[in-house]
Amino acid sequence: NAGVTQTPKFQVLKTGQSMTLQCAQDMNHEYMSWYRQDPGMGLRLIHYSVGAGITDQGEVPNGYNVSRSTTEDFPLRLLSAAPSQTSVYFCASSYYRSPEELFFGEGSRLTVL
């Protein structure tokens, strides 16, 4: 009964370092997405995917890469971390037949020094 699993839950990086936030879901959902949450800003979409091999940009894609090689996994890569990427990141997934049911992971808190 895992749902959407994000790792790591906490990470501290130095400016310029790279890292990958992992997201996995075991519900066979077609749609997966990454959001970032900043104080006073709500959640903003970074990248999303409508199926394996298909990804697209959201509102705030700069500085992030994604890929979707399997239905289950949707990793988010920070190529060269910047302090502006300090945020809480949420991965979400949904089934195409019921897109209103968006399932969120527990979030990953990233600090870039």
Added chain:
Amino acid sequence: AQKITQTQPGMFVQEKEAVTLDCTYDTSDPSYGLFWYKQPSSGEMIFLIYQGSYDQQNATEGRYSLNFQKARKSANLVISASQLGDSAMYFCAMRDRGSTLGRLYFGRGTQLTVWP
């Protein structure tokens, strides 16, 4: 332009009272969906309620109801009989046909505090 506007950064309500959290939205798409999520201090996003633009009745889920006024483009969340555990951040969100299925636009949230 903001698709979702939540004008109340913070709200306070006494336990057992009802509270309304405001949400207005902006879309020209006749087909859209409106959502409310709760985020407690632990950080997870909890889905509360959904309203489709073509739904005839206002959505209800237990103590939560959505006051949907299409002409005013508002989708206020009403929590009846507030409990201390309702203290959390609440987000209104929308999906329309202009957005890919599964993609939501979020408001900035309202911090609700329930006091005894």
